[in-house]
Amino acid sequence: MKLYHISISNLRRRKGKVVFLALGLVIGIATIVILLSVTQSMTRNIEERLDRFGANMVMVPRTENLSLSYGGITVGGVNYRTVEFDEARIGDIRRIKDNKNIGIIAPKVIGSTVINEKDVLLIGVDFESEFALKNWWRLDGDTPKAANDLLFGVVGAVALRVSRGDQVIIAGRTFDVAAILQRTGAPEDGVVIGDLHEIQGVLGKKGKISMVELAAFCRGCPISEIVLQIAEKFPDARVTALEQVVMAKMQSVEMFRSFSYGIAALVIFVGSLLVFVTMMGFVNERTREIGIFRAIGFRQGHVMQIILLEAMIVGFVAGLVGFLAGSIVARVVIPLVIQDGTPGGILSPSLGMISVLLGVSLSLMASLYPARKASRLDPSAALRAL
Amino acid sequence: MERHFIEVHDIGKQYGSGETVVQAVSFMDFFIDDGEFLSVMGQSGSGKSTLLSIIGGLNRPTKGTVYVDTLDIYGLSSEQKADFRSEYLGIIFQSFQLVPYLTVLENVKLPMAITGIRSGDQKARALKILERVGLGDKVNRLPDQLSGGEQERVAIARAIVNDPPILLADEPTGNLDSETAEDIMGLLKSLNEEGKTVIMVTHNSDMCHYSGRTIFMKDGRMDGSRPSGWAHLQQGFIPPSAQHTVTPSARRQPKFSKPPI
Numbered sequence: 001m002k003l004y005h006i007s008i009s010n011l012r013r014r015k016g017k018v019v020f021l022a023l024g025l026v027i028g029i030a031t032i033v034i035l036l037s038v039t040q041s042m043t044r045n046i047e048e049r050l051d052r053f054g055a056n057m058v059m060v061p062r063t064e065n066l067s068l069s070y071g072g073i074t075v076g077g078v079n080y081r082t083v084e085f086d087e088a089r090i091g092d093i094r095r096i097k098d099n100k101n102i103g104i105i106a107p108k109v110i111g112s113t114v115i116n117e118k119d120v121l122l123i124g125v126d127f128e129s130e131f132a133l134k135n136w137w138r139l140d141g142d143t144p145k146a147a148n149d150l151l152f153g154v155v156g157a158v159a160l161r162v163s164r165g166d167q168v169i170i171a172g173r174t175f176d177v178a179a180i181l182q183r184t185g186a187p188e189d190g191v192v193i194g195d196l197h198e199i200q201g202v203l204g205k206k207g208k209i210s211m212v213e214l215a216a217f218c219r220g221c222p223i224s225e226i227v228l229q230i231a232e233k234f235p236d237a238r239v240t241a242l243e244q245v246v247m248a249k250m251q252s253v254e255m256f257r258s259f260s261y262g263i264a265a266l267v268i269f270v271g272s273l274l275v276f277v278t279m280m281g282f283v284n285e286r287t288r289e290i291g292i293f294r295a296i297g298f299r300q301g302h303v304m305q306i307i308l309l310e311a312m313i314v315g316f317v318a319g320l321v322g323f324l325a326g327s328i329v330a331r332v333v334i335p336l337v338i339q340d341g342t343p344g345g346i347l348s349p350s351l352g353m354i355s356v357l358l359g360v361s362l363s364l365m366a367s368l369y370p371a372r373k374a375s376r377l378d379p380s381a382a383l384r385a386l
Numbered sequence: 387m388e389r390h391f392i393e394v395h396d397i398g399k400q401y402g403s404g405e406t407v408v409q410a411v412s413f414m415d416f417f418i419d420d421g422e423f424l425s426v427m428g429q430s431g432s433g434k435s436t437l438l439s440i441i442g443g444l445n446r447p448t449k450g451t452v453y454v455d456t457l458d459i460y461g462l463s464s465e466q467k468a469d470f471r472s473e474y475l476g477i478i479f480q481s482f483q484l485v486p487y488l489t490v491l492e493n494v495k496l497p498m499a500i501t502g503i504r505s506g507d508q509k510a511r512a513l514k515i516l517e518r519v520g521l522g523d524k525v526n527r528l529p530d531q532l533s534g535g536e537q538e539r540v541a542i543a544r545a546i547v548n549d550p551p552i553l554l555a556d557e558p559t560g561n562l563d564s565e566t567a568e569d570i571m572g573l574l575k576s577l578n579e580e581g582k583t584v585i586m587v588t589h590n591s592d593m594c595h596y597s598g599r600t601i602f603m604k605d606g607r608m609d610g611s612r613p614s615g616w617a618h619l620q621q622g623f624i625p626p627s628a629q630h631t632v633t634p635s636a637r638r639q640p641k642f643s644k645p646p647i
Contacts, residue, residue, distance in 0.1 A: 001495035001508055006488070013487030292483050295444055296497045296544070297472025299465045380445035 003302060007309040010286075017282070018314060024274030025318035025363060026325060028267045029355050033326025034333060035260035036351060041334045042253050057214040057227060059093075061085060062238045084109070084208035085237070087200075093214070096229035098222065103215045104133045109196060110210040111203035115168050116160045121191045122170070124199025127151075133215055137188075140164060141179025144195070149178035151193040159190075171202045268362060275366035279311065283374040294379035303375040311367035312360055319359020323352045389456055390417035391583060392441065392552070397450030399436055399606075410436040411447070411606045418585065420551070423578040425594040426587045428603035434587045435480070435556055437603065441585060442475055442554050443467045454552070472500060476545030476582075478555040482537040484529040484544075490516065491525040494543045501548065515543045519573065535566035542573060546582075553577060555586040559593055571596045 011018050061083035090107050093099075109124040127144050131137065141164040144151050152162055157180045162168060166177045175194065183189055200206050216226055223241045230239045283290070293303055399411040411433040418424050426434045439445035441452060443459045452459050459470055471477075476497075484493050494512040503511070516522050519539040529537055538558060545553055555574060559567035567590075575596045578584045586597060594600045602609040 001492060001499040001505070003499055005492065006485075006496075006499065009487050009492065288483070289485055292479070292485060293496075294468065295442070295471065295477050295479075295483075297468050297470075297475075297548075298500055299468040301465070302468075302500055378445075380439045 003305050004309055006306050007313065010306075011310055011313060017278070021275060021278045021282070022314050022318040022321070024271040024278075025315060025359050026322040028264075028271030028362070029319055029322025029359055030326035030329065031267045032264040032358070033323055033351060033355055034330045035264055037327065037330035038334060038337060039253065039257045039260050041330075041338055042256065045338055046253060056216060056223060056242050057230070057239060058242070059212040059214065059230060059234065059237045059239045061210075062236050083236075084205060084210050085212070085234070087207045087209050089234070090209060090212060092233045093212070093230060096226065096233060098226050098229060101216045101226060104129050104213075106130050106133045106213040106215075107196065107209045108211050108213070109200050109203060109205050109208060111199075111205060113170050113192075113202065115170055115192065116162070118160055120156060120160065122199055122203065123191050123193050124196040124203070125193055126196050130193075133213060134188075137184065138182040139179040140182060141177075144178040144193075146176070146178075147195045147198045148173070148175045149195065150175045151179050151181055152177055153181050153189040153191050153193075154183050155189040156192055160192075173198075173202060268358075272362050272366040275311075275314075275363055276370065279307070279367045279370040280373075282310075283307070283370045286374070287377060290374050290377050291379045294377065300375035303377075304371045307371035307374055308364060308367060311363040311371070315360035315363025316356055317359075318363065319356035320352075322359060323355035326355070327351075389453070391420040391422075391455060392418035392585075393451075393453040394418075394437075394441065395451045395453070397437075397440060397447040397452065399433075399440060399445065399447045409606050411440065413607055414450070416601060416608065416611070418583060421578070421581050421583055422599065423575070423584045423597040424586070425597040425600040426585065426603060427591060427594055427600050428589065428609070430589060432603040433606035434589075434603050436606075438554055438556055438585065438587045442477055443470055472497065472548065474550055474552050476548065476550040476553045478538075478541050478545045478553065478558050480557040480560055482529070482534075482541045482561075484537055484540055486529055489526050489528055490521060490532070490540050493529065493540055494547050496544060497548045512543070512547055515547050516540075519543045534561050535563075535569065538562060538566070538570050539573070542570070542577075546577060551581075551583060553582050553584045555584065557588055558586060559588065559590060567593065 063083055087107065090105065093102060093105055096102070106129040107126060111122055112119055113122045114120070131143070139151070142149075150168065152160070157163065157177075160168075162177050164177055164180055168175050168177060175198075181188060181193070194202075200208060214230075216223060227239045227241050231237065290303055293306070294300075394414055394416050397411060397414045398409070401408045401410055414437060426437060428434045436445060440447050441454075443452075443454075443462075446460055451461075454470070454474060457470065459467060462470060485496065488496065491509070491512055494516060495508050498508045498511070513522065513525065516525055519542055521536060521539055521543070524532065524536065529540065532540065538561075542558075545555075553574070558574065559570055562570060571593055574584055574586065578597075584597070586593070588594065599611060599613055601611045
C-alpha cells in the first residue's frame with residue numbers, strides 16, 4: 001500500500017463525483033483546444049492563400065530615378081535608361097541564410113518591341129517557374145513549351161489581332177501563338193510573354209535579367225528577414241515584400257486570437273472555480289476519513305499528497321478528454337466557420353501535451369487550498385468520536 | 387527520578403469560551419506502566435474519550451503534560467506527533483472508523499503506507515494479522531459488507547499491524563452484541579499478554595475485568611481507581627498516587643529530532 005493506492009481507490013469509489021469534478025476542466029480545455037485550432041486554421045488558411053496569391057517579393061535593379069507612373073498611367077519624360085542584373089548572379093538568391101524558405105524564383109527580361117506594327121511590351125520568362133508562381137493563370141490553348149512559343153495577354157491579342165495558332169514575326173524571328181491568357185485584371189493582360197532566353201535574344205539583352213519575382217513558401221517565415229538577406233547579396237537591387245495584404249488579414253486573425261485567449265481565460269477561471277468548490281466539498285465530506293489518516297500517524301504532508309495526487313489524476317484525465325473532445329468539435333466546426341478551412345493540426349501532439357499540462361496544473365492549483373485545509377484538520381475534531 | 391511509561395500530569399481540557407465553557411477533563415493525574423491493561427470507565431459525557439484522545443496526542447490539553455516513554459508529546463510539532471502516533475500507538479475507534487472505499491486488506495495495510503515497508507511484506511504482514519483475528523477469508527470485502535464484530539476485528543488488525551507498544555481502544559465493544567464483545571475483549575487481553583500496553587475506554591463495567599486496573603471518571607474528574615480483576619471487585623478504591631511502581635522500559639528509540647525531556 002502506497003499513498004497513491006489511497007488516491008486511486010478513492011477516485012474509483014466516487015466515480016460520479018469525479019466526473020463532475022473533471023467536467024469543469026474538460027469543458028474549459030475543450031474550449032481552448034477549439035479556439036486554438038480555429039485560430040491556427042485561420043492563420044494557415046491565410047498563409048496558404050498568400051502562397052497561392054503568388055509572388056510575395058519583387059527584386060528590381062536599384063535606380064536613382066523616381067517612378068513617374070501612378071495607377072497605370074505613365075507620364076512622359078521618364079528616363080528610360082534601364083539597368084539589369086546578370087543572369088548568372090540570380091543563383092546567389094539560393095545562397096542566403098534562409099534559403100530553405102525560398103520557393104520559386106521567377107526571373108524576367110522586359111523590353112518593348114513591335115508586332116503587327118504596334119508597340120508592345122515583351123516579357124521573357126522561365127515558363128515553368130512562372131506557371132508555378134501564377135497558378136491562377138488560365139490559358140486558351142496549349143501551354144507554351146517550345147522556345148518560339150508565345151503567350152498573349154487577352155487585351156494584347158485583341159489589339160494585335162492575333163489568335164491561337166497564328167504566327168507572328170518579332171525582330172525577324174518567327175514565333176507561334178501557343179495560347180491566349182484569359183483575363184487576369186493584371187498588367188499581364190496587355191503583354192506578350194515568351195521564353196526567357198529567346199526573348200533575351202530578341203531584345204538584345206543576352207544574359208540580362210530585368211526583374212525577379214520570388215515566392216517564399218512558408219508559414220510565418222520572416223519575410224522581412226529574407227528581404228534583408230537578399231538585399232545584402234544584391235546591393236544594386238531594391239527588394240520589396242508584398243506584405244500589406246497579408247498584414248491586414250493577419251491583424252484580424254490576431255484580433256480573433258486575442259479574443260480567443262480572453263474567452264479561454266474566462267472559461268479556465270470558471271473551470272478552476274468549479275474544481276476548487278468541488279474539491280472543498282470533497283474535503284468537507286472526507287473530514288472523518290482524513291481524521292483517521294491523521295490519527296493513525298499520517299503527516300500533514302501525506303494527506304496533502306493524497307489529495308493533490310487525486311487532483312493530478314483528475315487533471316490529467318480531464319486534460320486528455322478535453323483535448324480529444326475539443327479536437328473532434330474543432331474538426332466539425334472549422335469547415336463551417338472558415339471558407340476552405342482544413343482542420344489540419346487536429347490531434348497535434350503539442351496541443352495534446354499543452355492540454356494535459358494545463359489540466360494538471362489547473363487542477364493542482366485549484367486543489368492546493370482544499371488540500372492544505374484538509375491536512376490541517378484537527379484529527380480529534382475530525383473524528384469527533386475520540 | 388523513576389519514570390513511568392505513560393505519565394499524565396494534572397491535565398485539564400476545556401472547550402468553548404466565555405459563558406459557554408465546558409470543562410471536559412480536569413485535575414487528571416495518573417501513570418500507566420509498560421504492559422499494563424488499563425480501563426477508563428465512566429458514564430457518557432464523563433470525559434473519558436477526551437482523556438484517551440489527549441493520551442493519543444490527538445487533542446491538546448488546556449493544561450498539564452503527557453509523557454509517553456519520556457517524550458513530552460505536546461512538546462512535539464504536529465508532524466512529530468504524527469510520527470509518534472505511527473510508531474507508538476494503535477488506535478481502535480468507537481464505530482470502527484474504517485475507510486469505506488478500501489477493502490479489508492487495504493484498511494489493514496493503511497498504517498504501513500507511510501512506513502516504507504515493501505509492498506510484498508505489507509501484504510504478508512496484513513494477511514497474517516487478519517488470519518489471527520479470524521478474517522483471513524474476507525480480505526477483499528469492503529467494510530460495509532462486514533458485520534459489526536468483523537469490522538471491529540478489522541479495526542483491531544489495523545491498530546496492531548505496525549506492532550505499536552500502546553493500544554488505545556475507545557468503546558471497542560460499544561456497538562457489539564455481548565458474545566462478540568467477549569471475543570473482542572479476549573483478543574485485546576491476548577495482545578496485552580503479549581506485552582502491549584492497552585488503555586480502554588468503556589462505560590460497560592462487565593468489560594473491566596479484562597484489565598488489570600480501572601480508573602473511574604465522573605464529570606471530567608477522576609473518581610478513584612482500583613484493580614479490576616474479578617478477584618479485586620470487592621476491594622475499596624485505591625488513590626491514584628498509590629499506583630506507580632513499575633520502571634519505564636524506554637523500549638523504543640524514538641525517531642524524533644526533538645530531544646526527550
